[in-house]
Structures are given as structure tokens and as C-alpha cells.
């Protein structure tokens with residue numbers, strides 16, 4: 001299968017992320033494809049040669065991956081605007097993948113420029129560059145792998161499904177359900193603190209939940225960050241940093257690291273939880289929180305005592 005990867009308005013974060021893929025590695029997964037062009041990985045032909053080959057019909061294109069947002073001020077390729085090239089490649093490819101929040105929703109570049117968008121969305125507005133009704137030869141809309149950046153295994157999953165000829169079920173934002181049915185909250189090791197409303201006192205600490213003060217968006221963000229760990233070992237919330245909701249359409253938001261409150265209630269409640277239920281349950285939970293959750297997990301004074309003894 002032939003694959004072509006272009007970068008639009010991008011920081012290359014998704015390429016960097018993908019290069020860290022494990023089991024399989026980026027090399028292993030790409031070895032299953034013929035990569036016609038990738039700006040950082042291939043060297044056999046230039047971007048222009050690769051694009052011209054496909055547009056002239058000399059090369060079939062199975063998978064087109066776009067990393068980064070699209071706007072009118074981008075470079076020309078073979079005399080055509082970048083946006084025109086992306087549109088043409090998308091109609092030729094059997095599968096089109098938008099990789100990362102810029103390619104999916106527009107993200108940071110779209111915040112600064114009205115004319116910039118993602119492939120099939122501009123934030124929550126469906127359409128983007130290719131339009132609402134766009135479908136590939138295989139009948140798919142753009143397969144959106146959101147995230148800033150996306151986890152490498154999320155792309156690997158999609159490529160493997162395509163390679164094996166398996167269907168990929170998508171949510172209403174074009175994201176694979178296998179990855180985005182979950183919330184960042186699922187699998188977070190701070191869940192017990194969340195349930196008993198024990199709040200983190202500081203960023204970077206092992207103890208406490210980051211939802212109540214530090215703006216963690218884990219309970220309303222669709223991602224598998226705590227199910228498929230980063231570098232196989234960790235995630236933001238595991239390391240004591242709140243989830244910033246980077247897989248959602250409204251990223252980036254203002255006010256990271258701070259939970260906005262209205263009348264003592266978080267402005268946004270966990271997905272599907274009503275105000276009454278939240279007030280009732282969290283009030284009871286806080287009153288009955290086990291004492292062991294209120295101290296440090298590792299008591300350094302005890303450790304010093306044992307060394308002296």
C-alpha cells in the first residue's frame with residue numbers, strides 16, 4: 001500500500017510523536033507500506049516529485065496523511081497552492097487521515113487566522129477544507145486522529161486496521177471509536193482521590209486529584225491517554241499535570257491549570273453528571289474521605305527514621 005504524508009501549518013509534533021512509537025516502532029509499521037513521501041523520513045524524491053507522480057496518475061495513492069492545518073498562505077507545490085494539492089490528493093486517496101489537532105480542527109493556527117482550518121472541521125464547525133460531504137473512495141470521511149500531539153499508537157492502530165482491511169468505526173467527529181470512546185479519566189491512577197473529592201495541593205505531586213483546583217479536563221476529554229500510556233509508562237495526570245483536553249475541538253482554551261468555579265461548583269462538570277448529583281455525591285464523598293488519602297503516599301520522615309535506626 002502506498003502512503004504519502006504532508007505537513008501544513010504544523011510544529012512537527014505529530015511526526016516527533018510517531019517517531020517514538022513502540023510495539024511496533026515507526027520503522028516497523030512504515031515497513032508495511034511504500035512511503036512515497038514524508039518530510040522527515042524519506043529522501044528518495046522531493047515533495048514536489050511525489051505529489052506530481054500521484055496527481056499525474058503515475059502512482060496510486062492508498063493513504064494520504066496530513067499533519068498540520070491548511071491555510072491560503074502556505075507554500076506552493078508544483079505551481080499549485082497547498083490547499084489545492086491537499087484537495088486533489090484527498091480525492092485520489094482511498095483513505096485520508098488528519099493527524100493531530102491542527103489537521104483535525106485547525107487548533108492554534110486557526111485561532112490566529114480565520115482562513116485557516118482543519119481538513120473536515122474548523123473547531124466544531126463541520127466542513128473545513130474538504131467540506132461536510134467529503135468521502136474517500138472507500139466511503140470514509142476524513143479519519144480524524146486528534147491530539148496535540150496524537151499518541152503514536154493511535155495512528156499505528158488506524159494504519160494496521162487499514163492494512164488488514166478491517167472497518168474503522170468513527171464517532172461524530174470522525175475519530176476512531178476504539179481510541180476516543182474512552183475518557184482521559186479512565187485509567188487515571190488518581191481516580192480514588194477524584195471519587196472521595198481529595199484535591200491535589202500542588203502540581204507534580206503523587207497525591208490528589210487535579211480536577212477541583214487545577215483544571216484537569218480528564219472527565220470530559222475523549223482520549224486513551226491513561227489506557228495506552230505515553231512511552232509505555234506514563235501520562236500527564238500520572239505525572240501530576242492536569243489533562244488540558246488537547247484531543248477536543250475547543251483546544252486550546254484559556255486558563256489552563258485552573259478550575260473555574262461558579263457558586264462553588266466547577267463551571268464544567270464531568271461528562272453526563274448533573275449539578276444535583278454532583279452536589280449530593282461530592283458533598284458526601286468529601287465528608288467521608290478515608291484518612292489514608294489525606295497524607296503523603298511516601299512519608300519521607302519515616303524513611304529518614306528507618307535509615308538512622
Ligand code: SF4
Pocket residue numbers: 184185186188189190191192194208209210211216217218219237242243
Ligand atoms: S487527575 Fe484528572 S483524570 Fe485523574 S482522576 Fe482527577 S480528574 Fe480524573
